[in-house]
Amino acid sequence: MTILIKNGTVVTAQGSTQADVLIDGERIAAVLAPGDTSLGANIEASADRVIDATGKYVVPGGIDGHTHMEMPFGGTVASDSFETGTRAAAWGGTTTIIDFAVQKQGERVQECLAAWHDKARGNCAIDYGFHQVVGGVDSESLKAMDELVDEGVTTFKLFMAYPGVFLSSDGQIMQAMQQASSNGSMIMMHAENGSAIDVLVAQALAEGKTDPKYHSLTRPWETEAEATNRAIMLARMTGAPLYIVHMSAKQAVEVLQKHKDEGWNVFGETCPQYLYLSLEEQLAQPGFEGAKWVCSTPLRSRAEGHQDELWRYLRTNDLSVISTDHCPFCFKEQKEMGVGDFSKIPNGIGSVEHRMDLIFQGVVDGKITVERWVELCSTTPARMFGLYGRKGAIAPGFDADVVIYDPAGRTEIGFHKTHHMNMDHSAWEGFVIDGHVDTVISRGSVVIDDNEYLGTKGHGQFLKRGLSQYLI
Ligand code: DUC
Ligand code: ZN
Ligand code: ZN
16 A cells, blocks of 8 residues: 655654655655655556645654553543553544553562553554553562563653552662663653652641642642652662653753753653643632542642743753653543542543644644654654654654644544543543644554544554663
8 A cells, every 4th residue: 555645744853844755555665855756757646545735734643652541540440441542542643652551569560561461452543662660669670671671661660659559769769770771771750759748638638628629739849849859869870861751840840951951861751731731720620620630740830830831841852752641530430539538539631632732732822843843742752762763753764654734724622522532521621723633644554534533453563662762
């Protein structure tokens, strides 16, 4: 099967240019400037399908480097399966996810990873890889880290939050970082001071402060900035590179920026919810409504100016990746577990379907360029997580993961506009985007075309990842 995408504007992290893109089988065969006849004068006649992309952007498929499909968490399980979650991702122009396999204390890392393979195998609409959460750092799990690197799982997530569940002590973090430093892998960190948060949560509840907004008020920015600084200091001592996930506090990014400027190999990720949503407008809605927006790190105060600062840090590359931390829970029966006690609300927001659109709105609003959109949502995640060469660019030899995006289109987001995630509500209800995902191609197969899903369960393959290109 050959597909010719003609007359579009091909956007990569490096620049935008008028070009035709020829797909042959699962790969991009050629990117042809206007008038380039090196493959013959009329390749259009021999192509199986021709798509006219006049006036549209042709961009590499989105890579969401942070999702939690069907993850057991907070006494329940994230509501998207690999089947529903990857299908929703495809609808939104994301053609690769990297999900988190989870190991808890006392469990064998290899068995946990095998369980995640079982959940995903044969079920995904788009390609997928895994990071490994190491919730119990000990001599066995440290050895397992070396094995996993050989199996294409080259990133390991640790938690400084959730005492008794996932939290690693500073000593455990230090050991895992030393291991990463020796085997070339990368540590990803959930940087919040979980012990301090637990004290604040217990005190708030004792004072009768039970509403969802207290989720954010008991996780003040200091808990994120302190943990960020501690994580980086530990990484500095071990020489390990460090990637801080879901950053939401401007003060935490300021800490990261300082160490980055000193030449340390530290990277920051943020998510759409921290760029658009806030404590005042969402979490503090009356009654229990705010539960829809309980996630960690938490949404922060707009009055404190975090959102604008995060956009600025995206421009300066102190934040270099946008993922979703997609961790959906239904309102009925799942979020409702926390009625009368905000600490029992399962933490998570579902956004895997909307990231490309939401961040494109940042282009429309003049916050970032169209090339930076591609870089933050596809190219840097590919380089960061050892996928570049296959994913993250429109270039010959790369996988034919391509999105045709219409900047003159319009996308109304929300549950009532029928999103495709397995959720009974939307954190993004009412958002309108000045752009539209028209066509999505995953390894040469058209999976979304003109508001129709054409993909298949099981098309998505496991991606054995290499080492990060950002390691030195
Ligand atoms: N934060 C969330 O909001 N959900 C899953 C785990 C996490 O760290
Ligand atoms: Zn986390
Ligand atoms: Zn997460």
